[in-house]
Amino acid sequence: MEKLSGSAKPTRIRYRMLALVFVNVVINYLDRANLSVAASALGKDLTLSSAELGWIFSAFGWTYALLQIPGGLIADRFGPRVLYAFCLITWSISTVCQGFARGFASLFSLRLATGAFEAPSYPINNRIVTSWFPDNERASSIALYVSGQFIGLAFLTPVLTAIQYYAGWKGLFVTTGLVGLIWGVVWYLFYRDPLDHPGVNAAELDHIEQGGGLFRQKEKNAGQGQVWQWRNLKQVFSSRTLWGVYIGQFSVNATLWFFLTWFPTYLVKYRGLDFIKSGYLASVPFLAACAGLLLSGFISDNLVKKGWSVGTARKAPIIAGLLLSVSIIGANYTNDTALIIFFLALAFFGSGMALISWVFVSILSPKHLIGLTGGVFNFMGNLASIVVPIVIGYLAKEGDFKPALVFIGALGLVGASSYIFLVGKIERVVTRDSQPTLIRE
Template sequence: MLGLVFINVMINYLDRSNLSVAAASLSKDLELSTVQMGLIFSAFGWSYALLQIPGGLIADRFGPRILYAFCLITWSITTLLQGFARGFVGLFGLRLATGAFEAPCYPINNRIVTSWFPNQERASAIALYVSGQFIGLAFFTPVLVTIQYYFGWQGLFITTGLIGLLWGFIWYFFYRDPLEHKRVNAEELDYIEKGGGLISGKKDNPAQPSIWKWVNIKQVFSNRTLWGVYIGQFSLNAMLWFFLTWFPTYLVKYRGFNFLKSGYLASIPFLAACAGLLISGFLSDYLIRKGKSIGVARKTPIIIGLIISISIVGANYSNDAASIIFFMALAFFGAGMGLISWVFVSILSPKHLIGLTGGVFNFMGNLASIVVPIVIGFLVKGGDFKPALVFIGVIALIGACSYIFLVGKIEQAPATNEEVKSKNPLEV
């Protein structure tokens, strides 16, 4: 099941980043300015971020099997159609649609991992499926560059769209929740549940209160620790969205790299981010098994990672290709360490609001997908990319401070009075 989610994430990020590979050629063919490209880069983020809370609510309501298949098929269709865009408005609209259909995916991912894995294995599981975005981009970015080189940016969008469309049907055929999987026995279900896993669809659970209420949304927005995590996620996503949008353009247009060569060099930071993520996930679970507190085990790798990611500014003081890629890889390695942060959703959220909390968490983090591409588009319009890298470095510093000073004791948010009443109606 984790392998299926891993492939979902790979396809998800290929369809987010294909525009960055196509950007230099596409902007020339469609006569788009850097400001317009910044807006197009951000279009995905507008709908994706704004629909995170509804996406989280939907993830709490509908099963992963049907909902994920729907998302895969619909966002793949909009990806394919981007190959037929003829101007700013059409491309902007299709990127909005892609973001909208991808919106429920990470809340679904978190719900799947919470259903299939006990607490002591969850950070490793999250690290493994999130690594799909970096492994996919590392190994397939050169492939995407080659496809565009021979078939144009139109062929790039059509190819990636067709791959996702096919995978949507494969997902529906193979995925099952723990209670529905024929190879899962009672002992495994007991192991998951005793370890804090939430078995989806368990029939003997008491009725849960409705999540479609203002009091639930208020709860996940009023917790100080959650706010610290939200700010930290914004910082991590700022680094991520630089690499998903402007990074190839930075190498080709502002550093003079050969287009085909840039495809291979661009894969190095993604491999570094994957290494940081996996090291962080397994280290965090190792610390838990060694008896360290949840706060120390979960926060320490993230704080270290955010501090390391400030090193992106070093690329401003480098002129040779090796040094530039080194600082980029080091910074993305640090960001990768921080991306086990999804583990806090299942730790901190009320049990009946995991999807909603995941939606808010992803909404706050993905505001960076709106802000960062647009701000960079304005910062670099004069032809100098140095202010953009300083901007990313400052955001990373803010994220580290957020985890140090705002994220306090790590404990599950208390149940609301409504939830308590629903479970104990005779005690009211």
């Protein structure tokens, strides 16, 4: 194991690990969004109403959101290598089984199972990035792995559409599930933590640790007691700053979950577009969201490197993005397909900009409770995965989708207001088991 530093040039193993996380995120979101592609045909075959479809769209979110806190605690206790492999394989099995659903109850139950097994994934992602990357590379690394959800959907939505066209919605679920099963084995074979990776040298470990990477945190936490304590949960729920980012994340995810659930149905059923054509048009907003996310991450990190305050460098792109997401309402005022896609893409571009918000988990959470804080953060944000699909289903049940887009736009404004008025000084939350680390705002 190459760990002698001297004047050795740092290795760049952290980017290989980030690439593995990127693929995990692509698969993660394929198995969330495959239902949206299948929805039109599936709804007809299973005779589902608009309201019932909204409930099925939300099923993933019930277990995914409610298990975020346990998922965060699990991420603090178990290594990413084994835990992520377990999650990938189990949620992929439930995805395959969705291809054999026979009605509302079975499909709803299987979507609940998928959400449950995916629950620890983003707390694990955040733990990996916090371990492998220094502070001044954190926002861009988060942007890169989160971009997997947009790049994957942008380029693979037409593929998913084609699979359904030729193999039916049953074949779509089976195919996407098998991909995840295979990748779960690949992840286990190739991922390692920083101190366990045979390719990383001491120079890279020094670069990570001196920059604020927390790969030794597991060692430091030894003997401090369990994180499964009510006082720790109370701590991450009692900070006004954390509540500001929780509310903001709900708003960001509101736009995201519209695109992950109702968007293809909106194009086909409410805008009258051809199914195959809608698959290609659906990729445009996802590409826009990816561009917004990457732009925001690299701008934010560059501002930090140039000496800007952390508060300004991290919050400004998020606020700007949330304000841009309000532009989704513009689609209500045109019947031109190009303009509809423009307004939707602009809104998703803004939502993508705001998704670097995961960086606040790394810089605000107590050092020994990163997984728990990430779980609470993702729980609050993913309440949108429950609320938004159901509310849209009822708002659109009379055949008019305009109130639904107003609803999404209004939530973007709420999120921007939360970052402006609730998120104040950026400093790490302190518990009895952690020492204060002030970060200049």
